[in-house]
Amino acid sequence: MLEFIIGILAISLVFYVVFAGADFGAGIYEFLSFITKRPPRKKLVEKAIGPIWEANHMWLILVVVIFFMGFSEAFAEFSKLLHIPIVLILIGISLRGTAFAFRHYDPIQDHWQKKYTILFGVSSIWTAFWQGVVVGALFGDLPSQQTDFYTTFIAPWFTAFSFAVGLFVVAVYLYLAQTFFLSESSDDPKVTRSIKNDVWKSLVFVLLTGGLVFIVAWAKQPKFFSVFFGHPASITLLVLTTLLFFPLLNSYKTQRFNLARILVAFQVAFIFMAVLIKRFPILLSFNDGTIMTYSSAAAPESTLKQLTIALAVGITVVLPFLVYLLKIFKTNRDRE
Numbered sequence: 001m002l003e004f005i006i007g008i009l010a011i012s013l014v015f016y017v018v019f020a021g022a023d024f025g026a027g028i029y030e031f032l033s034f035i036t037k038r039p040p041r042k043k044l045v046e047k048a049i050g051p052i053w054e055a056n057h058m059w060l061i062l063v064v065v066i067f068f069m070g071f072s073e074a075f076a077e078f079s080k081l082l083h084i085p086i087v088l089i090l091i092g093i094s095l096r097g098t099a100f101a102f103r104h105y106d107p108i109q110d111h112w113q114k115k116y117t118i119l120f121g122v123s124s125i126w127t128a129f130w131q132g133v134v135v136g137a138l139f140g141d142l143p144s145q146q147t148d149f150y151t152t153f154i155a156p157w158f159t160a161f162s163f164a165v166g167l168f169v170v171a172v173y174l175y176l177a178q179t180f181f182l183s184e185s186s187d188d189p190k191v192t193r194s195i196k197n198d199v200w201k202s203l204v205f206v207l208l209t210g211g212l213v214f215i216v217a218w219a220k221q222p223k224f225f226s227v228f229f230g231h232p233a234s235i236t237l238l239v240l241t242t243l244l245f246f247p248l249l250n251s252y253k254t255q256r257f258n259l260a261r262i263l264v265a266f267q268v269a270f271i272f273m274a275v276l277i278k279r280f281p282i283l284l285s286f287n288d289g290t291i292m293t294y295s296s297a298a299a300p301e302s303t304l305k306q307l308t309i310a311l312a313v314g315i316t317v318v319l320p321f322l323v324y325l326l327k328i329f330k331t332n333r334d335r336e
Contacts, residue, residue, distance in 0.1 A: 001301075001308045002070075006294055008311050009066045010276050014269045016059035018176070021169075021268065023056045024128045025177025027096060028170065029198070031121020057093070058322070062314075069307050074283045074297035081142050085130045085157050092127030095119055125170060132169030136162030139217075139224050144286035161213070161221040168209040172268060175202040179264045182257035196252065234274040241270045 067075045079086060096119075103116035137157035146152045178199045182192060217224035244267050251260040284292040298304060 001304045002295065002298055004308055005066060005070050005304065005311065006280075008315075009063060009070070010273070012059045012062045012066070013276070014272055016056070016063060017272050018265045018268055020056040020059065021128075021173045022176040022180045024096075024124045025173035025175070026181070027100075027120050027124025028128065028174045029177050029181070030117065031124065032174075034117055034121060066307065066311075069303060070299050071283060071294065071297040072299055074292050077142070077284055077292065081153065081156055082134055082137055084153060085133050085137070088130045089127055089134070092123045092130065096123035096127060099123060124173075128170045128173045129166040132166030133157050133162045135169070136165030138284070139165075139221055141285050141287040144288040144290060159220065161216045161224070164209070164213045164216045168206070168213050171202065171205040171209040175199070175206050176264060176268060178202050179257075180261050182252075183261055192257075199252065231274075231278040234278040237270040237274040237277070241267050241274075244270075 067078075099116045099119035103113055103120065106112065106116070134157065136159070139161065140156060140159065142156050143152050178195055181195050182199070213224075244263050248260055248263040248267070251257070251263060281293040281295065282291050283294055283297055286292075299307070
């Protein structure tokens with residue numbers, strides 16, 4: 001049961017990073033186009049994510065439920081020690097959803113549309129950044145004992161490395177969204193060329209922020225390198241990620257944008273899976289040398305059994321209907 005639950009948790013995390021990442025990237029891209037006086041991307045964003053934007057958070061909800069029910073002890077420590085960036089993420093998600101819904105369904109097209117667009121874009125950047133900060137904090141050691149407020153609740157995430165990871169996540173989300181948008185804009189060659197030019201810029205942004213992460217890690221967080229390069233499976237996934245760049249670049253040149261979407265999704269998924277595999281079976285590590293593993297933090301067997309049944313029912317019943325629902329909405333939107 002434990003292995004099944006961990007597998008579903010990992011798959012849900014990967015799906016959230018890929019699909020919700022592209023969702024957040026859409027808001028980032030629209031905001032950058034807005035402030036640089038580029039052609040507006042509002043219609044393109046609503047066409048791409050309008051039918052499915054709320055469903056992407058299903059993966060985050062599933063992750064939280066599994067984490068809370070299956071590994072409650074680790075969940076308690078995680079949500080306590082990192083509660084500040086977690087609250088900032090939740091604020092960003094709430095503001096972003098509110099802005100998108102009000103803008104999309106407001107029947108009066110007035111000056112409020114501009115305010116909604118700004119809020120939608122800023123909250124997308126805000127949320128993506130703080131998600132990266134939380135990920136960066138997990139590469140370090142969390143405080144094992146509560147002392148003063150700063151040492152316990154701020155120092156674990158208020159680091160140059162965590163902020164560098166936050167910038168990298170923003171860049172990756174933007175790159176994901178732009179690549180996904182290429183296939184959405186295939187009916188307008190002018191828009192496609194514009195997005196294609198932006199994709200190259202975003203790729204440079206990803207490489208620069210990725211390089212910054214490695215530089216800061218070399219100076220401040222040496223454990224990061226052991227996570228990335230200390231396991232054969234992780235190294236294999238990173239090699240595959242690198243090799244995928246060649247067919248990805250070719251797909252941009254040959255206008256095979258659906259293939260590009262698939263390849264970039266696999267790249268992001270492989271990077272995230274490499275981290276998960278290398279850290280396994282560690283959930284949290286602390287500065288006194290102790291660690292919290294999946295097995296040591298696992299809930300009682302009776303709880304795991306109930307969670308396993310619920311996940312099995314969800315996979316076999318709910319998930320197929322969700323896929324079908326998204327397909328219907330997406331097909332209808334494309335026809336419009």
